[in-house]
Amino acid sequence: MLALMKPFPPAACALLLLSVVTTGLAEPSPSRQRELLHLVRQDCGSCHGMRLTGGLGLPLTPDALRDKPVEGLEATVYYGRPGTAMPPWKSILNETEVHWIVQKLMTGLPNE
Numbered sequence: 001m002l003a004l005m006k007p008f009p010p011a012a013c014a015l016l017l018l019s020v021v022t023t024g025l026a027e028p029s030p031s032r033q034r035e036l037l038h039l040v041r042q043d044c045g046s047c048h049g050m051r052l053t054g055g056l057g058l059p060l061t062p063d064a065l066r067d068k069p070v071e072g073l074e075a076t077v078y079y080g081r082p083g084t085a086m087p088p089w090k091s092i093l094n095e096t097e098v099h100w101i102v103q104k105l106m107t108g109l110p111n112e
């Protein structure tokens with residue numbers, strides 16, 4: 001089903017599918033979850049701050065994200081924000097993983 005949806009070209013269509021598709025899916029595997037947390041701390045942290053409290057990028061703490069629409073945040077991570085330093089992650093992360101990461105950011109990352 002995912003494979004069928006991927007080729008649809010228009011961004012708006014893909015965006016809609018992204019939010020529909022991610023809501024019902026299972027979580028990444030436990031080992032992938034550990035990799036994702038590492039990626040968030042290292043790679044996202046390089047711009048958003050090692051504690052994600054902001055740097056070149058905006059803060060990604062639960063407080064900062066509380067009032068922002070989840071779909072918009074997921075789209076930002078997946079597609080990046082053209083014209084800003086925020087890069088797209090769709091070559092590295094799938095929709096389920098982006099959804100999972102945004103959930104973690106909004107509820108707070110677990111302590112190491």
Ligand code: HEC
Pocket residue numbers: 039040043044045046047048056057058059060064065068073074076077081084085086087089101
């Ligand atoms: C090269 C620097 C850079 C990296 C790496 C980066 N970001 Fe960003 N990110 C930014 C910038 C800059 C913005 C603000 C864009 C703007 O001005 O709208 C941003 C915005 C965001 C936003 C929107 C925040 C909001 O309040 O609207 C989210 C969510 C986000 N990034 C998540 C991530 C995640 C998750 C990762 C790692 C997978 C990541 N970013 C990696 C630079 C980066």
